Amino acid sequence: MFFKIRYIVILTIFLLISSFSCKDEKIAARDKDSSVKWENISTVFKNNDNKKNPDLKKPVLIFFYTEWCTFCKKMDKETFNNNEIAQYMNENYINIRVNPEKENSKIKVMEKDLTPYELMMHTGAQGFPTTLFFNDKMKPLTVIPGYVENKTFLLILKYLKEEWYNKNVSMDDYIKNSE
Secondary structure (H helix, E strand, O other), X not given: OHHHHHHHHHHHHHHHHHHHHHHHHHHHHHHHXXXXXXXXXXXXXXXXXXXXXXXXXXXXXXXXXXXXXXXXXXXXHHHOOOHHHHHHXXXXXXXXXXXXXXXXXXXXXXXXXXXXXXXXXXXOOOOOOEEEEEOOOOOEEEEEEOOOOHHHHHHHHHHHHOOHHHHOOOHHHHHHHHO
């Protein structure tokens, strides 16, 4: 009798542990899917020169950040971990996250050899965070300075991806009409 109770207790503990570990794996998988998949800036622009990577037919989003920037951290936490935004970015953009204070290798962009910091300055970006958008032909579209709240950021992503700027619709009008 004692062995049966012991066997049942051990089996119950084993089943409980197994069920909790499965739940943790599901949560980890969900959390993994809810974040943006970031690419390395050097890799993307090197592959862009070769025109061999079919994913480079997507527009490019470059998020410039620093470790000390409060609003950069807020974008990481609130915007890039938002399920809808992360999914849209992963499906429709090549996403690059770069710290220009640490990354100083030159990349070939806009027919110039530039570091990420020089790229920021060349496009008129002055602070952090800054988000730079290129179209699928690697032509710069726009620079978005500062923190952008989730709803507006998703609308900006859609506006640029769907090329509303080619349809003579301003970004402001697009955002106002989408509300």
